Amino acid sequence: MLFLVELDHVKSGQPSTPEANRACIEQIILPTLARAEQLTKEEKIMAGGPAAGRIALRFIVETDSLQDVDRIVSSLPIGPVAETRITPLIAFADRRNSVQALLQKLASDHLSRWPGSRPGELMRQAEGLAQWWTALANCGSREKYEFKTEGLSKTYVQQVPGDLAPFKRTWRGI
DSSP states (O other): OEEEEEEEEOOOSSOOOHHHHHHHIIIIIHHHHHHHHHHHHTTSEEEEEEOTTSSEEEEEEEOSOHHHHHHHHHTSTTGGGEEEEEEEEOOHHHHHHHHHHHHHHHHHHHHHHSTTOOHHHHHHHHHHHHHHHHHHHHHOOTGGGGGGGTTSOHHHHHHHHHHHHHHHHHHHTO
16 A cells, blocks of 8 residues: 655754754754665655755655554654654545546436436536536636536536526635
């Protein structure tokens, strides 16, 4: 399983002295970079690196468990003085498959409510409506994107203005 690991050094709030800065570099930053390079060579860190302009790391880890990720993060010298976020990731293909399954479920739910509808027609209508709403959200003008409703049944086109009223109030703050 893939995990995105984000480590951000937390500043103490007290002004730092040159001696404190030197100690941070020698005791935290350089050892952390060396350990991260070692983990990369061991292929525990798949990709990533330091964030530009900050004392922070971003990297992808592939392990079997969250405990393994925790061990890797704990092995970094920056670990105790960093704010840490670990996010499980899934493959793009897995997400696409789950979204397509959801879309098919929505289509079958629609078919059970409106017998006589054709699945292909319904999918085309749903995709067209989603494109129309996306275009509307990007520009806020129904007139400029009316062409996105081409091919939708008149029922769907007539339902959009009723749905549009609350959208305009919240999106534009009206």
